[in-house]
Amino acid sequence: MIKIKASIDGKEVPLSEFSSGIERKIYLAAADAVRERLEGVKCPEHGTPLDALILKKAEHGNLGFDLEGCCQKLVEACEAELA
Numbered sequence: 001m002i003k004i005k006a007s008i009d010g011k012e013v014p015l016s017e018f019s020s021g022i023e024r025k026i027y028l029a030a031a032d033a034v035r036e037r038l039e040g041v042k043c044p045e046h047g048t049p050l051d052a053l054i055l056k057k058a059e060h061g062n063l064g065f066d067l068e069g070c071c072q073k074l075v076e077a078c079e080a081e082l083a
């Protein structure tokens with residue numbers, strides 16, 4: 001199963017430090033929805049699934065996701081699935 005991780009300003013942090021309360025619930029629900037869509041995606045070159053979905057928060061509070069997998073081809077396949 002794809003893991004869900006979190007990072008702030010590029011540094012990995014526990015999910016409990018990423019946010020709290022209702023905010024964390026919203027992020028986790030969003031991450032879960034993305035994970036569900038990516039669960040069946042495999043790398044066209046290596047046949048491996050995505051390793052982790054990283055919720056990230058940058059300095060200006062911009063939220064996003066990073067995809068962690070074997071290579072760029074897998075990341076592209078996942079991005080295509082989400083597009």
Ligand SMILES: [Zn+2]
Nearest residue numbers: 043046070071
């Ligand atoms: Zn690959």
